[in-house]
Amino acid sequence: MEPAPKSATLAPFIDTLKVGDGMGHLNLTLVPLRGEGHGHLDYTLAADAIAAGVLTVTEVSEGGSVPHLAVANEATKLVLFLDGEELIGAKQNRILNTSVLVSPKSRTKIPVSCVEQGRWRYAAPDFQAGGYSPSKLRARKSRDVGRNLRASGQAMGDQGAVWDEVAANQACLGSHSPTMAMHDAIEQRRESLDGYLKALPYPAGARGVWVSMNGGFAALDLFDRPETLERIWPRLMTGYALDALAALNRKDPPLAPRGALHILGRVGQTPCQPCPSVGVGEDWRFEAEDLVGQALVADGVCVHLSAFPNEDRDGHAASRPEQQIVPPSRRRRNRRTPRDDVVD
Numbered sequence: 210m211e212p213a214p215k216s217a218t219l220a221p222f223i224d225t226l227k228v229g230d231g232m233g234h235l236n237l238t239l240v241p242l243r244g245e246g247h248g249h250l251d252y253t254l255a256a257d258a259i260a261a262g263v264l265t266v267t268e269v270s271e272g273g274s275v276p277h278l279a280v281a282n283e284a285t286k287l288v289l290f291l292d293g294e295e296l297i298g299a300k301q302n303r304i305l306n307t308s309v310l311v312s313p314k315s316r317t318k319i320p321v322s323c324v325e326q327g328r329w330r331y332a333a334p335d336f337q338a339g340g341y342s343p344s345k346l347r348a349r350k351s352r353d354v355g356r357n358l359r360a361s362g363q364a365m366g367d368q369g370a371v372w373d374e375v376a377a378n379q380a381c382l383g384s385h386s387p388t389m390a391m392h393d394a395i396e397q398r399r400e401s402l403d404g405y406l407k408a409l410p411y412p413a414g415a416r417g418v419w420v421s422m423n424g425g426f427a428a429l430d431l432f433d434r435p436e437t438l439e440r441i442w443p444r445l446m447t448g449y450a451l452d453a454l455a456a457l458n459r460k461d462p463p464l465a466p467r468g469a470l471h472i473l474g475r476v477g478q479t480p481c482q483p484c485p486s487v488g489v490g491e492d493w494r495f496e497a498e499d500l501v502g503q504a505l506v507a508d509g510v511c512v513h514l515s516a517f518p519n520e521d522r523d524g525h526a527a528s529r530p531e532q533q534i535v536p537p538s539r540r541r542r543n544r545r546t547p548r549d550d551v552v553d
Contacts, residue, residue, distance in 0.1 A: 217493065219504055220477035222247060222431070222511035228469050229415065234408035237453040240469045242417030242431060248510050249433040252287035252310060254440060255294070256338035264288055264311075266296055266336040269318060273300045273329075276365060278336065280317045287312065287489060290319060291441065292503065292515055293347040293448060295339030297392055298332055301325040304342050304371075304391075306354050306364045308505040308513040310489040319487060320364040322350060322371045327388035340395045341441075341448035343455070344420065344428040346374040348517030352501045355494040358484040364492065381455035395447060398454060405450035411442040417514075419469035420449055423459040426472055427452065429502070431514040475500055476516045 229241035258264035263284040269277050278296065282288050288311045296303050303321035311317050324342070342350075353367040375391045386393035395402065412418075416438050417431035430445065432438050438445075479500060481493040490507025495516075502516030 217481050217483060218477060218479065219481060219493070219495075219511065219514060222504070222514065223473050223477040226417065226431075226473060228419070228467075228473075229412060231421075232409055232412065234405055235453065236423045236457055236459065237405060237409070237449060238421040239409055239412075239449075240419040240421070241412035241415035242419060242469070242473075243414050243435075244416075246416065246433050246511065248508075250287060250310070250507060250510050250512060252289045252512075253284055254437070255288050255290045255311075256444075257440070258282070258284055258288045259336075259338055266299075266319075267334065268299050275301075275323050275368065276306075276320060277318050278303060278321050280311055280319055282311045282313060282315050282317070285313050289437075289512065291513060292351070293342035294441075294444065295324065295341060295392060296321070296336040297339035298336040299334070300331055301328045301388075302339065302390055302392055303336070304346075304350075306350065306366050307358075307486075307492055307503060308515075309487055310505065310507055310512065312489055317487060320354075320366075322366045322368055324371065324375050324391035325386075325388050326372050326375070327386075328390070338444075339392050341444040342391070343374070343378050343448050343451040344422075344517060345452050346371065346378070346391075347428070347448070347515065348501065348520065349374055351503055351515065351517055352496060352519060355496055355501065355503060358492060358494055359482055362485050364484075364487070378451060378455050382451070394451065398451070401454055402447050402450045405453065406443055406446050409446060411439050418445075419472060421468065422449070422453050423456050426468060426518055429472060429476065429514070429516040431511070433510050433512050437513075472500075472516070476502065476514075 226242045226244040231238050231240045265281045267279050269279045290305050290309045292308045302325040304324050306320040350366045354364050357365045379394050384394040384397045416435040420428040479495045479497045481495040483491040483493050486492045493504040501519040504514040505512045
């Protein structure tokens with residue numbers, strides 16, 4: 210008989226957090242999370258490493274493989290890729306399936322999903338940092354990746370579901386892309402997105418943020434130190450704002466910031482299953498009736514934690530009414546089978 214999988218909770222990483230005053234713009238409310246963490250690791254963010262020329266992300270081969278990318282890290286320190294961040298270029302744009310810490314001076318294959326359904330040709334030899342995924346897309350991907358990790362140890366998502374979420378967001382935003390690229394929606398609604406960014410600047414000293422949208426819990430992101438959140442704030446906010454814009458016409462009452470304490474408590478109490486990571490550390494996964502999420506834990510440090518409401522395929526939250534985030538209407542698209550190890 211195989212031993213039962215070990216479990217843990219995130220309570221030690223959450224119990225020291227302090228909830229700040231909420232700040233809002235239109236239908237989006239953010240509550241900053243502050244407090245000392247359990248140490249931090251010395252790493253460079255992937256976007257900064259790419260810009261500095263010490264990190265290269267390419268297709269795994271000339272033919273490519275939709276769910277994997279090749280990473281060459283020439284830096285002398287760890288490099289952090291974040292769950293949901295976008296990489297644009299090569300044969301099609303991708304997003305990270307989970308947060309990954311890449312070792313110094315190493316070669317690694319990272320798990321990704323496609324967010325550009327209509328292109329499979331080279332636009333550039335390698336990838337550059339792009340935007341950030343909407344929280345609804347990250348939530349669905351988190352659930353699918355978590356189930357696959359627990360079952361097989363592979364951080365694989367549901368490619369058809371990712372395409373569905375990208376299409377639904379574009380439909381609600383009224384954006385158009387010939388290749389169904391998430392990045393095109395970001396660029397086409399840049400002025401509106403910038404309105405959220407200007408109204409909701411980085412809250413000094415925060416290393417996490419609890420997000421409410423249209424009266425319901427939408428997302429929670431927590432990092433090991435404030436510097437990381439401050440650095441990625443504009444891109445992370447763009448992801449939140451994409452969903453907020455898509456549901457802007459709703460008139461739901463706002464959710465009180467004290468709801469953040471309830472969600473934090475639930476995340477801290479929910480059992481996690483530590484799973485293998487393709488990089489340094491472990492990928493802790495959790496799923497309850499009302500919550501789903503993950504955390505990258507390395508050397509006793511919670512580098513990145515994210516949590517979302519757990520919704521079924523039709524967008525109905527399993528949580529109690531006061532915790533629900535009401536999703537935008539969705540446009541169903543015919544799914545195409547994702548290509549794995551495709552050769553042109």
